Amino acid sequence: MAKIALITGATAGIGEACAHTFAREGYNLILTGRRMQRLERLAEVLNDKYNIEVAISCFDVRSKAQVIENLQGLPEEWKHVDVLVNNAGLSQGLDPIDKGSYDDWETMIDTNIKGLLYVSRVVSNWMIDNGFGHIINLGSIAGKEVYPNGNVYCATKHAVDALNKGMRLDLLSHGIKVTAVHPGAVETEFSEVRFKGDKERAKKVYDGFEPLVAQDVAETIWFVASRPAHVNINDIVIMPTAQAAATNIFRK
Ligand code: NDP
Ligand code: 8X3
Numbered sequence: 001m002a003k004i005a006l007i008t009g010a011t012a013g014i015g016e017a018c019a020h021t022f023a024r025e026g027y028n029l030i031l032t033g034r035r036m037q038r039l040e041r042l043a044e045v046l047n048d049k050y051n052i053e054v055a056i057s058c059f060d061v062r063s064k065a066q067v068i069e070n071l072q073g074l075p076e077e078w079k080h081v082d083v084l085v086n087n088a089g090l091s092q093g094l095d096p097i098d099k100g101s102y103d104d105w106e107t108m109i110d111t112n113i114k115g116l117l118y119v120s121r122v123v124s125n126w127m128i129d130n131g132f133g134h135i136i137n138l139g140s141i142a143g144k145e146v147y148p149n150g151n152v153y154c155a156t157k158h159a160v161d162a163l164n165k166g167m168r169l170d171l172l173s174h175g176i177k178v179t180a181v182h183p184g185a186v187e188t189e190f191s192e193v194r195f196k197g198d199k200e201r202a203k204k205v206y207d208g209f210e211p212l213v214a215q216d217v218a219e220t221i222w223f224v225a226s227r228p229a230h231v232n233i234n235d236i237v238i239m240p241t242a243q244a245a246a247t248n249i250f251r252k
Contacts (some may be wrong), residue, residue, distance in 0.1 A: 002052065005225075006030040006081045006245040008061060008119055009088030011038035011210045013188030014138065017218035018085050025222065030078055032070075033088065056230045061115025062107075065196045071122045083225050087138045088118045091153040091194040108112045112156035113163075118209045120167065127176050134177035136221055139186045141237065145246040153194075157182075161235075168234060177232045179224045184239035185249065186212040208251030209242035 006020040009015035010075045011033035014213030019031055021061040031039050036058045043054040055078050059066040090207045092104035120135060127133025143149055165181035171178060191202035217238060243249045 002026055002028045003082040004028050004030065004033075004078065004080055005083040005085060006032070006123060007085040007087060008032045008115075010042060011035045013190060014186065014217045014221075015087040016042060017079060017214035018221055019046060021215070021222045022083070022225075023052050023054075024192075025226070026050070027054065028055075028089075030057060030074065030081070032057045032059060032061075034058065035058050042226050056096040061119060062110040064114075064118050066123060067115070067118040071119070073244045074186070080130055081123055081133060083127055084119070084123045084133065084135045085138070086119060087161070088115060088119075089138060089156075094149045094194060095226075096149055097145070097151050098153060108156050112153075113159045116163065120163075124167070124171060124176065127171070128174045130136060132175065134179070134225060135167060136224060137178070139164065139178045139180040139182040141182055141239065141243075141246045143180075143182055144237065147246040150246070152165070159236065164235070168232075179233050180235050181202045181217065181221055181224060182235070182237045183212060183217050184237075184246070186214060186217055188214050189235065206212070209240060209249055211240050211243075212238065230250040 005027045007015050007018050007029065019029055019042060022029060025203035031042060031054060033039055039056040039058055046052060046054055052160050055074060057070045057074065059070040061067060072206045077203060090105050093101055105221050139160045140157040142154045143161040146154040161180060164178060168178040187206045191205045192199055195201045220238050224236065227233060
């Protein structure tokens with residue numbers, strides 16, 4: 001029987017690349033995100049290209065009720081999830097703490113921390129019942145370092161780092177693997193979302209150096225997921241060669 005991966009935030013960027021990568025490796029997929037049309041299109045493409053089964057589940061991870069209802073509403077056979085990629089996340093704004101938007105702060109905290117917790121609460125129970133599973137959390141270099149004006153986004157990714165360690169401890173006796181993957185700069189829709197659709201400002205983030213692309217991170221996630229049963233990668237940081245630290249990028 002084919003293995004199953006549940007990928008949150010599969011409508012763009014790293015999540016979408018993970019969907020292609022796990023499909024390539026023969027996994028059946030549960031794909032989630034808020035943009036239904038993108039989920040439907042992706043499911044069609046993957047199904048045609050790789051002949052795998054895809055279930056789509058469209059919800060906002062910020063809503064505890066939506067997360068529980070949609071995930072628990074999946075047919076029982078889809079609950080044998082081998083790999084959960086906790087990828088849905090975002091940054092909003094880049095303002096100093098005295099000027100930050102309350103709404104931006106809440107969106108980041110509700111998505112990156114609370115959303116990840118809601119999904120993990122449901123899926124970790126399936127994994128415990130199944131007696132197997134691997135949770136892969138998308139952290140960030142922003143979860144290892146803090147940079148100017150990154151305040152709340154960095155705090156949410158530091159929380160992911162802590163939750164990753166907490167999950168690893170709490171799920172140890174159930175044989176469930178837990179890993180955090182922490183990328184540096186990856187050119188996706190991330191900066192466009194951070195700057196609320198300002199494409200020009202978003203583009204500048206990646207000017208003068210070669211950033212990672214989503215596929216680089218997806219291949220790292222696949223590496224982590226494909227280790228032998230007795231091997232767990234706890235934590236991995238992946239950076240563009242031109243980036244040594246969060247704010248230390250060598251631009252030509
Ligand atoms: P993208 O903006 O390209 O993709 C983000 C994904 O998250 C989308 O599929 C989006 O789907 C989903 N998402 C966002 N908010 C919600 C929500 N409330 N409910 C459900 N899904 C949501 O960004 P990336 O691919 O770059 O980011 C993926 C992860 O990687 C994030 O956790 C990010 O913090 C992290 N990361 C990114 C880095 C980068 O430089 N790009 C570096 C380090 C970490 P939809 O809008 O359809 O809901
Ligand atoms: C995304 C990378 O450096 O913009 O997590 O925070 S960064």
